[in-house]
Amino acid sequence: MKRIRPFILSGIFASLLLVSCAPPQREPGLLIENVNIIDVAQKRVIPHTNILVHDGLIIAVDAGMSAANYEHSFNAQGAYATAGLYDAHVHIDVTERLSMMLPEIYPAPVSPDQVDDDQTPYMAYGITGVVVLDGNDDILAARERAKEHGKFVPRILAGPILDDPERNNPLKIGVSTVEEGRAAVERAAEQGYDLVKTYHLESVDTRNAVIARADELGLVTMGHLPPSMSFEESIVPGFDNIAHLEEITRNWNGEDRAYLTNALQMVAEYDISLTPHLLGYREIVEEIEDIDAKLKNLDWELTPLLARVYATPPYNGYVDDFGGDDIRERAAAYFGRIADVMAELTLEAHEAGIMLLAGTDAGNPTMLPGQGLYRELALLRAAGLDGYDALAASTINVAKLFGEEEERGAVTPGKAADIVLFARNPVEVELLSRDDVFAVIKDGFLFDRERIDAEIARVSASYDAREAQYLEVASAAREAQSEAAE
Numbered sequence: 001m002k003r004i005r006p007f008i009l010s011g012i013f014a015s016l017l018l019v020s021c022a023p024p025q026r027e028p029g030l031l032i033e034n035v036n037i038i039d040v041a042q043k044r045v046i047p048h049t050n051i052l053v054h055d056g057l058i059i060a061v062d063a064g065m066s067a068a069n070y071e072h073s074f075n076a077q078g079a080y081a082t083a084g085l086y087d088a089h090v091h092i093d094v095t096e097r098l099s100m101m102l103p104e105i106y107p108a109p110v111s112p113d114q115v116d117d118d119q120t121p122y123m124a125y126g127i128t129g130v131v132v133l134d135g136n137d138d139i140l141a142a143r144e145r146a147k148e149h150g151k152f153v154p155r156i157l158a159g160p161i162l163d164d165p166e167r168n169n170p171l172k173i174g175v176s177t178v179e180e181g182r183a184a185v186e187r188a189a190e191q192g193y194d195l196v197k198t199y200h201l202e203s204v205d206t207r208n209a210v211i212a213r214a215d216e217l218g219l220v221t222m223g224h225l226p227p228s229m230s231f232e233e234s235i236v237p238g239f240d241n242i243a244h245l246e247e248i249t250r251n252w253n254g255e256d257r258a259y260l261t262n263a264l265q266m267v268a269e270y271d272i273s274l275t276p277h278l279l280g281y282r283e284i285v286e287e288i289e290d291i292d293a294k295l296k297n298l299d300w301e302l303t304p305l306l307a308r309v310y311a312t313p314p315y316n317g318y319v320d321d322f323g324g325d326d327i328r329e330r331a332a333a334y335f336g337r338i339a340d341v342m343a344e345l346t347l348e349a350h351e352a353g354i355m356l357l358a359g360t361d362a363g364n365p366t367m368l369p370g371q372g373l374y375r376e377l378a379l380l381r382a383a384g385l386d387g388y389d390a391l392a393a394s395t396i397n398v399a400k401l402f403g404e405e406e407e408r409g410a411v412t413p414g415k416a417a418d419i420v421l422f423a424r425n426p427v428e429v430e431l432l433s434r435d436d437v438f439a440v441i442k443d444g445f446l447f448d449r450e451r452i453d454a455e456i457a458r459v460s461a462s463y464d465a466r467e468a469q470y471l472e473v474a475s476a477a478r479e480a481q482s483e484a485a486e
């Protein structure tokens with residue numbers, strides 16, 4: 001007895017010491033405190049809560065968690081959290097485009113750093129993922145680099161373009177027979193692509209074989225409807241996404257609205273999603289109407305060089321081609337009418353139950369990375385979608401298209417920690433601006449405002465330097481030209 005008692009006492013004493021003197025045990029993870037979560041599925045805001053993030057995943061959403069218990073914390077100050085946005089249709093400028101368009105500024109091959117810098121606008125706008133519709137080796141390499149933890153680039157989903165070999169499209173993989181189609185899809189799967197983009201494949205059999213093989217291998221099929229076939233021939237089960245709403249109007253006579261309604265019904269029936277891309281015609285109209293006003297509204301700081309060149313005359317063909325005032329007016333009216341029809345059809349598609357995606361076709365003239373997506377979301381709302389449905393087109397719907405809705409697309413436990421925090425409720429704001437971004441979290445890595453601003457300052461300076469270089473080359477070329485003319 002005498003020997004046991006002190007032993008017990010010292011045991012109790014020791015454990016008391018542990019409790020009182022050791023620092024409190026902090027759990028691993030980042031607690032994002034004081035946040036409102038936008039739940040697009042239920043169309044509600046979950047107010048005043050916290051998000052626990054660890055190892056690239058959302059671990060918990062709970063108002064009761066306390067920052068004192070976690071290794072890291074971040075006070076979101078009442079910001080609104082949504083799943084990181086996706087732009088469901090982009091082109092990232094790599095060697096093929098840059099060195100073709102601006103060979104003096106971008107000697108081939110374009111450096112990986114340059115490719116990554118040109119994606120900064122996406123992240124600065126809270127776009128943590130992009131769908132690239134002209135994949136190639138440069139894009140595959142960028143896709144790998146984007147997996148690096150803490151890198152300020154969005155996640156890349158990508159696929160190659162399968163197209164008619166006769167067409168003048170330098171970025172395509174030429175496919176004409178069923179065998180070639182199947183082989184191209186198999187190769188894409190081997191390379192690790194997420195999708196294939198079907199362009200103007202000439203034969204119904206070949207296109208159907210591509211779609212069927214892609215389905216078997218788990219690749220998403222997105223793209224255009226070939227003009228060589230009827231709408232009925234091109235709308236087949238297993239095809240996943242029509243990359244532009246105007247495709248629906250391809251064989252339309254411009255009068256018979258029932259034709260379009262039937263077409264949308266068919267798209268709905270086969271469970272094919274649609275990327276309206278309302279931005280396309282609206283941007284053209286605005287640029288024809290008043291290019292100076294348009295340029296003034298551009299986020300020039302975050303406009304990479306090629307997009308700056310594309311935006312400005314004489315490169316900007318929409319402004320120049322139409323020449324005189326009368327022609328300009330008629331052109332604006334023509335494109336304006338198309339834009340209006342597109343908006344009407346978007347609402348009709350939405351009401352028919354077609355899943356809509358927000359995509360900008362950024363990388364093409366007049367479509368800007370980052371800023372373009374906010375415009376597209378605003379246009380989806382102007383077409384009649386509510387704020388939640390517009391946001392869904394940029395979050396959960398993209399996850400659904402790629403079969404990732406269990407892993408991504410919402411701020412719920414178990415999903416990837418790709419989150420954007422907005423200072424204002426994005427569901428209520430008519431047109432977001434990048435100043436509304438409070439913080440961006442990608443793969444669980446936090447980019448607060450200070451970090452985002454530092455990235456913006458860095459790439460903006462590099463865009464400016466390249467622009468200065470470009471202007472110098474361009475003016476030297478003009479001088480040489482006028483000397484030759486004399």
Ligand SMILES: [Zn+2]
Binds near residue numbers: 089091133361
């Ligand atoms: Zn495109």
